[in-house]
Amino acid sequence: MDYLLTEEQVMIRDLCREIVEEKIIPVRAELDESEEFPHDIVKVMKESDLFGVYIDEKYGGMGGGILDLCIVVEELSRGCAGIALAFAGTALGVDPILVAANDEQKERYLPRIVKGALCAYGITEPGAGSDASAIATTAKKDGDNYILNGTKCFITNGGEAEIYTIVAMTNKSKGARGASMFIVDADTPGFTYGKKEEKLGIRASATRELIFQDCKVPAKNLLGKEGQGFITAMKTFDMSRPGIGAQAVGIAQGALEAALQYSKERVQFGKPVSSFQGLQFMLADMATQVQAARALVYASARQIDAGVKDVTRTSSMAKMFASDVAMKVTTDAVQIFGGYGYIKEYPAEKFMRDAKITQIYEGTNQIQRSIIALDMIKKGF
Amino acid sequence: MNIIVCIKQVPDTTQVKIDPETNTLIREGVDSVINPFDMYAIEEGVRLKEKHGGKVSVLTMGPPQAESALKEAVSMGCDEAYLVSDRAFAGSDTLATGYTLAAAIKKIGEYDIIICGKQASDGDTAQVGPGIATQLDIPQATYVKKIEDVKEKTAVIERSTEEGFEILETSLPCLITVVKEINEPRIPSLKGRMAAKKLQIKTLNAIDLDTEEDRLGLTGSPTWVSKVFTPPARPRGEIYETEPEEATTKLVNELKDRILQ
Numbered sequence: 001m002d003y004l005l006t007e008e009q010v011m012i013r014d015l016c017r018e019i020v021e022e023k024i025i026p027v028r029a030e031l032d033e034s035e036e037f038p039h040d041i042v043k044v045m046k047e048s049d050l051f052g053v054y055i056d057e058k059y060g061g062m063g064g065g066i067l068d069l070c071i072v073v074e075e076l077s078r079g080c081a082g083i084a085l086a087f088a089g090t091a092l093g094v095d096p097i098l099v100a101a102n103d104e105q106k107e108r109y110l111p112r113i114v115k116g117a118l119c120a121y122g123i124t125e126p127g128a129g130s131d132a133s134a135i136a137t138t139a140k141k142d143g144d145n146y147i148l149n150g151t152k153c154f155i156t157n158g159g160e161a162e163i164y165t166i167v168a169m170t171n172k173s174k175g176a177r178g179a180s181m182f183i184v185d186a187d188t189p190g191f192t193y194g195k196k197e198e199k200l201g202i203r204a205s206a207t208r209e210l211i212f213q214d215c216k217v218p219a220k221n222l223l224g225k226e227g228q229g230f231i232t233a234m235k236t237f238d239m240s241r242p243g244i245g246a247q248a249v250g251i252a253q254g255a256l257e258a259a260l261q262y263s264k265e266r267v268q269f270g271k272p273v274s275s276f277q278g279l280q281f282m283l284a285d286m287a288t289q290v291q292a293a294r295a296l297v298y299a300s301a302r303q304i305d306a307g308v309k310d311v312t313r314t315s316s317m318a319k320m321f322a323s324d325v326a327m328k329v330t331t332d333a334v335q336i337f338g339g340y341g342y343i344k345e346y347p348a349e350k351f352m353r354d355a356k357i358t359q360i361y362e363g364t365n366q367i368q369r370s371i372i373a374l375d376m377i378k379k380g381f
Numbered sequence: 382m383n384i385i386v387c388i389k390q391v392p393d394t395t396q397v398k399i400d401p402e403t404n405t406l407i408r409e410g411v412d413s414v415i416n417p418f419d420m421y422a423i424e425e426g427v428r429l430k431e432k433h434g435g436k437v438s439v440l441t442m443g444p445p446q447a448e449s450a451l452k453e454a455v456s457m458g459c460d461e462a463y464l465v466s467d468r469a470f471a472g473s474d475t476l477a478t479g480y481t482l483a484a485a486i487k488k489i490g491e492y493d494i495i496i497c498g499k500q501a502s503d504g505d506t507a508q509v510g511p512g513i514a515t516q517l518d519i520p521q522a523t524y525v526k527k528i529e530d531v532k533e534k535t536a537v538i539e540r541s542t543e544e545g546f547e548i549l550e551t552s553l554p555c556l557i558t559v560v561k562e563i564n565e566p567r568i569p570s571l572k573g574r575m576a577a578k579k580l581q582i583k584t585l586n587a588i589d590l591d592t593e594e595d596r597l598g599l600t601g602s603p604t605w606v607s608k609v610f611t612p613p614a615r616p617r618g619e620i621y622e623t624e625p626e627e628a629t630t631k632l633v634n635e636l637k638d639r640i641l642q
Contacts, residue, residue: 007578008575011571011574011575012571015568015569015570015571015574018568019568022568023568044568047567047568047570048568048569048570048571049570049571049572050571052571053571062571062572
């Protein structure tokens with residue numbers, strides 16, 4: 001299928017494929033096992049200009065949009081979703097800056113990000129996951145600063161990023177309307193890291209606690225106005241969900257390719273197993289699902305890039321559908337590999353472990369279904 | 382500093398198969414790539430520029446489709462690209478190629494270092510680099526695995542030899558041929574790829590170059606390929622798995638029987 005990419009997007013895709021073949025595939029199993037952060041590969045991504053693909057040329061970027069970002073995430077995830085998260089987690093941290101930063105803040109941060117400064121986004125807390133309004137981290141104005149106190153958990157790129165965008169309550173009594181968004185530099189006094197999580201999948205990515213203890217953030221780092229944090233967060237999710245969909249599509253594509261190749265090589269009853277109809281039907285279903293998921297992810301990304309106002313429903317559909325497809329396709333890939341699918345020496349089981357998170361983070365798929373249903377009930381079609 | 386990198390476009394040998402009937406390469410459907418050893422030459426040229434400033438010009442002799450090799454070199458960071466192309470150059474052996482490329486380099490102008498890969502993966506002669514240096518009458522160092530230092534008039538380089546390596550100082554300008562230990566070629570960046578797309582390649586033909594006609598192409602080539610064949614595979618060696626004394630005796634006897642009789 002031709003997805004009608006521009007010449008530049010094809011160039012981005014080809015570059016990512018080279019990085020996957022030459023740099024990611026040779027080390028992915030090892031980094032998965034050791035849970036080591038892929039510093040060397042991040043360096044290659046930096047030097048290849050990948051971190052600027054979706055950032056305005058004014059700040060040194062390539063001037064592309066969410067679709068360009070999705071292509072990068074998808075292609076890198078086809079190799080390893082954990083390694084891809086160094087890039088995707090950064091994009092998630094940058095989204096609030098793109099959504100709500102003033103010119104001065106953009107001038108200060110976007111050129112650094114284009115050059116490869118990693119970012120992270122901090123909203124989740126031990127007591128506030130799907131219910132973002134339950135955030136307990138506080139930010140108290142004190143002269144030219146805000147004093148942050150609280151703990152964020154499950155933060156992708158935590159401890160590795162240089163720049164963090166953090167949601168904290170400036171007025172707890174107002175609930176969601178009392179939340180504000182801040183840019184916090186890694187070296188801000190009072191900002192430290194807590195536990196690094198051990199995970200089922202995406203193990204080459206860093207998932208860590210962020211701890212703020214009387215952390216003094218300059219008031220000029222407030223994104224938008226006080227009380228707008230929740231709106232910025234929701235707009236960020238609208239932009240970031242196609243990216244998770246892209247990650248899911250990449251994982252599914254990687255698993256599908258591996259399963260197809262294996263089915264042609266594995267011989268049983270004197271024939272390659274790909275000659276058996278039971279397996280052919282599985283492969284056909286997997287390929288169709290991946291293609292449908294990619295089409296929806298790209299459509300939702302193009303909608304954002306075209307400036308369509310209300311993108312929430314499609315963004316949620318793209319994230320939900322693609323991640324459910326990834327789980328299904330990777331599980332079937334393990335099945336096609338048979339006993340070898342369950343063994344770490346072969347790539348299938350890792351794709352399946354990596355796929356699971358895409359149904360959970362950036363809003364669980366149950367939350368996505370609620371968003372889609374409520375939006376439809378309220379607005380019709 | 383001004384750096385010139387000479388490259389060659391070759392068939393992708395990872396894809397090449399041999400026709401069992403004629404024992405020649407099957408070239409149909411095989412992609413053309415930059416000679417793998419030349420990738421190290423390009424990378425080293427770009428690294429020298431990044432460290433010392435200046436510009437890198439990349440040069441190839443070949444048919445018009447060799448432009449794609451030049452574009453790839455520019456995507457890796459070369460600044461200018463020259464295609465030396467003319468029917469008159471067809472059939473050049475290593476002597477005529479060295480002569481023609483040297484003429485092109487004189488045309489390009491000032492240079493401090495010329496870098497070539499140690500040899501091309503199709504011909505495997507390793508003669509063109511030294512040939513260019515000879516034609517230009519400049520010092521050459523082959524099989525370079527490290528450029529230690531570059532000053533205004535001199536460079537210190539490390540070249541690998543069969544026994545190990547040697548470190549030498551050479552005056553500039555000079556020509557070096559490089560081995561794969563020297564660096565790890567980069568993946569071209571997006572900005573590099575964009576630059577390559579926009580680049581205007583300069584073409585030099587026989588008239589542009591100040592050359593003597595009888596030194597070009599087939600006429601200027603004293604060597605020719607009379608036959609291409611696959612040498613018989615060398616049989617596997619024999620390993621004596623016994624005590625050293627016993628093995629030595631056995632080996633000596635074998636040698637006597639087979640060779641020294």
